[in-house]
Amino acid sequence: MEVETWLLLATVAVLAWVYSRYRHSYWSYRGVPSPPTLPFLGHIHKSFFVNRTLWEYNQENYIAFYNASKCGLYEWFTPLLVIWDPELIKNVFVKDFNYFTDQRDFTGLKTGSKRDEMVLEMLSLKNGAEWKSLRAIMTPTFTSGKIKRMFSLVSDKADALVSFSMKQAAENSYVDMKNNFERFTMDTIASCAFGIECNSLIDKNAEFPRKAEIVFKISIQTMLKIALCKIMPRLFKLTGLSINPPETDFFIDVVKQTIADRETGKKRGDFLDLLLEARDQSDNLSSKLVMNDISMVAQCLLFIVGGYETTASLLAFSCFLLAKHEDQQQRLREELRGMVAEHGGITYQGIMEAKLLDACLQETLRLYPPAVILERACTKTYKLPDTDLTLKPGDLVQVPIWSIHHDPRHWPDPEVFIPDRFLPENKGNIQPFTHLPFGVGPRNCIAMRFALLEAKVALSKLLLEAELNAAPGHEEVALETANGLLRPKEGVILVLKQVKK
Template sequence: MLVTWVVLVLLVVTAWLYSRRRHNYWASRGVPSSLALPFIGHLHQTMSPFKNRWLALDKMYHTYKNSPCFGLYDGFSPVLMVCDPDILKNVFVKDFAHFTSKGPLRANQPDSYMSDMLGSKMGQEWKDLRAVLSPTFSTRKIRRMFPPVFDIADTFVSSCLKDAKKNPSVNVKDKAGRFSMDTIASCAFGIECNSLTQENPLLVQKADSFFAASSLLVWRLLLMRNWPRLFNALGMKEDLKEVGFFRSVGEEIIRARQAGEKRGDFLDLLLEARAEDSNTTTASAKHRD
């Protein structure tokens, strides 16, 4: 029994020393950082299901706002939070070539839509995908989506006025969320969501379910972000079940667009960009031959 307790104590002490050494990264470099909990670092603040992540970061910012930057830990991974506007300008503009990779934030499953997002890519994959997407954000092309935004804004105002006649107050947060949902659905995918005129359409239900915070979801994200190999070994899927719904909807819309239907929305811009990139790649291949 004594030997068992000694071994347990040694394991605990060894684990604590290892955690302390990993969480000494910022202190050893003179970067201010608040006390990190063993193993999880600051995840109890930045990934808590009970408190908004941005509120936690805002509190940290005001604590260290007189410093150009401060450090955090996602588990054992050090994260630098930059406060100084001049440094941020260098990161986003002058020295952007050195900050292209965001880090392996996901489990990188080959059949996952989440792994194919721009924010999940690194290195050359990120650069190639960004080169395809960037032209779609030009002022001229974005302006093409103004008409549906204006129409939804009119519906938003009408919906608020209608509710104001029935009630002494209007839930502006709910209305603004529905306005955002209708705008994204219309401009990005060409879907008439109509959440401002309907009580609870299916698309809104699926979106609410996808973004709903829960303790289980938080721990799932922590495992995926910080221990992706274990995440994959356990047979867990990176895409939530709601992704399958949005995937089927997106594939159906893409088939309609390829058949000749056009709306001038963001999806049309992406399909045009993909076609142009495909033609450029084919032409380059023929030139090399």
């Protein structure tokens, strides 16, 4: 190569490096501490997590910058502010929510494929006025009254879970309860969301769970496709590729067919009925436009995405903790027996009143929150209260849930399972905005009540039937993040013994 060419290349490289340095000075210019960056990548390479998990990386920053109560990161060049001061969380997520209504923008992933367009209709990926309209339509479907109507659907699936697990326990020394809970939540959500009996507990090879596994797993191929789509959107469109795998079409067809059946009058009292009802009762034309057929399919799929792994992990972790803490397990069983004696069985009312049951699940969610971070995108220029720091539209704000849940300043003996923290008489000691498993503010988890009901019914039925013990060699639980969610890495392997009645 000619000397001039070398010089030109070197000049371009230096200019690019200077530009990258300039873009990565956003936080230092604003007085926000930031860990060292890599040119262009910022901190994005940290999210590939080759040798550590997302919350371990968050925890490093949490400790390093604890006193500043915030730190600044970069995803490529996009500034991302990580905050953990409870007062600031309240401001961003609740008080000044108007400035932070959005999630990060995924519209760049419009590939032209019908499959991908449908996925972008999901509530969790919508922003601005569309999110507001859609959330307003969907919120009434998750009220206590509506969820109560699903109690018997959930209860039937929990009975199937317990009898299946006891049968396994009779035939094998150990049972992988994580696996069973995944099948239970899949069956429950399929039944409660759109009335489909997918029988994944009984039939290991059932089409529904098999395809769901492929669709909901964010594989390396998916990550590469997302990267390609972001970097070269036009080229991506030309390839005719879609980000979501072909198996997505199976779910689209199933939901479409179910909607068609409902339009002809078959009602089941599930979420799909409620969504159709909510749409039809709405006299607001724009709501009707927002909730079109594609959107309806997308929301049903979202229920599976949002409700399958999260609730299964909550149940698996709670069983693991109760297996390790026999005293708490016995105490909870006593409460449940009292509930059955008082209400004549496991009833909605009884479940709602069981204080220790709720406390055990809340403490499990503290120790093992399935979602380890929260995120919002700034939509209007916002000055953080009591600081000189101003965020601009497009900046991202994250909250490291896992680190806050394990902070000894908020939780004495943070690594110890102490359900009593969440009993009504002690709840007042919990600092607001330090327990965030379902998020917080107007954009929190829309299905929190449903998820808790589902977990409470399953756990109650299981504990009344079985004594739980950790299987030899499985006294500790290894953790991993998959699809952005915290979960047990190698299942939760337990010995189940029939309880003496």
